Amino acid sequence: MKAKVSRGPEKKETAPQANIITVFFTSVRTTITLLFLLALCAILGTVIPQGEMADVSAGAGHSFVSRIAVILDLNNVYRSWWFTGLLVLLAMNILGCLLKRMPLIISEWKGDQKKRSFFLTLTDSRSPDELKKLFSERLKAIMKCAPKQTNSASGSELSWERQKIYLLGFPLIHIAIIVILIGGLIGVFFGFRGHVQIKVNEKSSTYALLSTGEVKTLPFTIAVDAFTLTRYPTGEPKEFRSDIRLIDQSGHELKGSIRVNHPITFDGISLYQSDYRIVGISKVSISIQSEDGPAETISVNPMEPLITTKGSGMEIKIRGFDPGSSQRGAGIEVVVSAKDGKPSTIRLYENDTAPVKIGGVKLGFKGYEPTYATGLQVGYDPGSRVVWIGSIMLIFGFILTLFTNIQRLNIELIRENDKTRITVSGRSKRMRKEFRESVESTVKDALKTS
Amino acid sequence: MDSVDLNSYLAFGYLGWIIAYLITSLSGRAALTAKKTLFWTLVLLFVIHTAAIGLRWAESYWMGIGHAPLSNLYESLVFFAWTILLALLLVWRKFRNDVIVFVGMPIVFIVMASTFLIDSQIRPLIPALQSNWLVAHVFTCFLGYAGFAVSFVAAVLLLIVRSWENPPSFFPKKALLDEIVYRSILVGFPLLSLGIITGAAWADHAWGAYWSWDPKETWSLITWMVYAGFLHARLTRGWSGGKTAILSVIGFAAVMFTYFGVNYLPGLHSYF
Known part of the structure; x- marks a missing residue:
């Protein structure tokens, strides 16, 4: 003090x-x-x-x-x-704990550490050289290697060492956690995640950041050629696929398709299938039935606004489309105008069974072919590679800690008068009791043989 | 007979086994041969359980929508029961103790019985689950959960034994229970870590983000942290016995919430 x-x-x-x-x-x-x-x-x-x-x-x-x-x-x-x-x-x-414990681990790796978990002292009348041979042979079963021999003035020593690699497990696991956390921070500061919605047959080179909604520009253009939604016979979705072309500033083009679980990476930026939306219709089927005539179904392109019915000479024009959120399904708004009457607007729904009667004809909405917009996730994370390196280190660290076990065994043989004093000492990181018992019984059995 | 029937019979089989164990123990016929018969009966049930999972896998292929039977709550419950049973059999073999297996078996029975209440139909795989990561992710997570379940059972037993002045002689010793509490977490923890890593790899592949703080992800991390705390408390602070047993119970509560509770929170894992 x-x-x-x-x-x-x-x-x-x-x-x-x-x-x-x-x-x-x-x-x-x-x-x-x-x-x-x-x-x-x-x-x-x-x-x-x-x-x-x-x-x-x-x-x-x-x-x-x-x-x-x-x-x-x-x-x-x-x-x-x-x-x-x-x-x-x-x-x-974790870093602090690791640094504090590293000198110990290093000294144990070098073998400077003389910490032992058990000692056993015996005596025998045979000479140290005889015993050396005996122990080297018998303990091979446990240590699975030949001993290192050191001779000094007072006697000689046999030392075994196995699976030293176990010592790497602890630092590996803890460095791995630090590496993963650093990777996470890199992602937070230098990565981004965004979303872009593009209609089929259109292009975009911007996206909105998921965190703030801010619109940013990509170093390339995404052109969507098609979006396909396939379903199982039961009606559940089977696959969402966007066929796209990616064009960079030099005009280089990459053609490919993105599906859920199958992203595309271009210029280090990855594109993922995220969602889709019905944004319009490309073909509408409408059933028209005149008072006396049979029902006929005609398919029209909503871009060509006018349909003229054969019998009554009525004009039908599609004005709006609603993908449908209610029980009645998708709906269209049509303007119907008789030859010399006032035009009137009506709504037709896909799931309505009864046709709507107007100006002497019955109209029904039979179906449509949707136009899709595909929703793509845009992601760039320079930290993810760091995270994967950390993850692999973590797995190796666990494997070392669980499946290897450092074991050390020393036998000191000192000749005293007409007897040899045998000092057995050992250390095992795991399964201490089992190691001690097997060493002790092997040594004692060896001494019993003549 | 299809896999759903087989699973129902299995649930009754497990109940029958529990009753048989009770009768054998109470009638004092706890002889070695009786225990041996009980052990091999449980192994047989495990083999049938494995076959039921295999059959369901085959059935999905016969339906033309082949996928591993790990795609919805029903299938995951059947698999969960399978992993717990596997862990209990390993404990029986390694630690030569059957009381812990007996106490753990009701969990297997309850998990299997709960499948009666939910939709057991084989459904096609939705796009998000169509990935090779599915099997690796679910397999590692549930094997980890099974380790934690065994630790939980041992921890509850340990807490009970501690409260008794003179525990009955057939009960496992405190030291053994303490060892099982620790050893099963030592196995479960790396498996959970691997489960989280495979899940992150899959998420990165499918959604472009290895971590999204979705409730299931967050709760698996919470579980991981509790068990990491357990291991450090035990290995470096010398905690054992009642203290670590309580941590094991808390950890398993987190596991259960990760598995079931999270479904009541909105998130990306809504299919489980």
Whole structure:
């Protein structure tokens, strides 16, 4: 204590403080606390509706609660400053713990560490050389390798070592977590995710950011040639496919199709099939039945606005289309005008069975061919590769920790008078009891043989 | 007989096995041969369960919409029961203890019985699930869950034994239960990690984002954090016995919420 007091006054103030910080970042207690804290905060994010700030601020006005919600980013927990902060703290804490433990791991790797989990002392009348041969042979069954021999003035020593690679498991797992967290941060700062909706036969080179809705420009143009929706016989969707061409600024073109689970990557930017929308119709089937004549179904292109019926000379014009959200299905709005009458507007629905009667004819909406717009997700994440490297490291770390086991065994043979003193010591990271028992029984059995 | 019938019979089979175990134990015929018969009966039920999953797989191909039977709640429940049973059989073999298997079997029965209540039809695979990642992702996640289920059973038993002054002699010892609580998490944790990684790889491939903070993803991460906390508390802080048993129970509650509770929150995993 006195030595500390004799230090300069500046050091006296900073030393304990630095100490607290060091302890904070190198303590596993901090890791456990951070893990549980992060778990609690993550729960908060699944309970509070996320990304609905507009409603909250509009509803609650400038109340205290809503102000707190804004400061704490409660509608966007996972991207909030404090959640990111906790993740950064976790990464720093893991790094601290790792740095603190690395010297130990390195010394154990080099074999400097003499920590042993069990000792066994025996004596035998045979000479050290005889015993050396005996043990080398017998312990091969457990250690699966030949021992290293060292001779000193007082005696000799046999040492075995197996699966040292186990020691890499711990650093690998923890570096992996740090690498994954860094990859995540790279994605947050340098990546983007957006959405673009393009009608069939149209082009686009912009997209809207998912986070803010801001419109951005792509380094290439997406031209959509077709969108196909296939269904199973049961009616469930089987496949969504967009046939597209990607054209970069130099005119280079890539033709391909995007399906769910089958994205296309171009210029480092990936395009994913996300959704689709019916934006119009390309062909409409309308049934027309005059008072005396039979019903006839005609297919028309809505772009050609006029249909003239044969018998009555009525003009029918399609004015609007509604993809349909009600039980009645899709609907069209048509303007019907008799030869010399006033035009009237009616709505026809796909699922209505009875035709609508107007001006002496019955009209029915029989079906249509939709025009689609495909919804594509646009994504760029330079951090994802880092995350995958971290993931692979994590898997290897787990494999090493679970399926390998460092085992060390030393037998010291010292000749004393007419006897040899045998000191067996060993260390096993896992399955300690089993290792000790098998070594002890093998050594004792070996000594029993003459 | 189709796979759905087979699964129903299996549920009754498991109930029958539980009753048979009770009768054998209560009648004092807890001889080694009786236990051996019970073990092999359970192995036989497991083989039939495996066959039922295989049959359902084949049935989907006969219908022309072939896919692995891991595509909806019904199929995942049948598979969940299969993984728990597998884990229980491994525990029986490794730790030579059948009380824990007996206590775990009602979970297998309840999971199988709950399939009576839900739609068991084989449906075609929706585009989002048409991926080779499906099998790897579901397989690893559920094997991890099974490890956690076994840990949970051992933890509950441990908490009960701790509250008794003189636990009956046939009960597993506290040290053994503590070991099972820990060892099953040691196996389950890397499997869950692998499940999360395969899920992230799939999400990246299908949606362009390896992580979207969708409720199921978030809750699997919460589960992962609880078990990571468990392992660190045990390995470096020397926690054991009651404290880690409680953590194991909390972890399994998180697993259950990840599996079922999340369905009540909106998200991308709505098909499970």
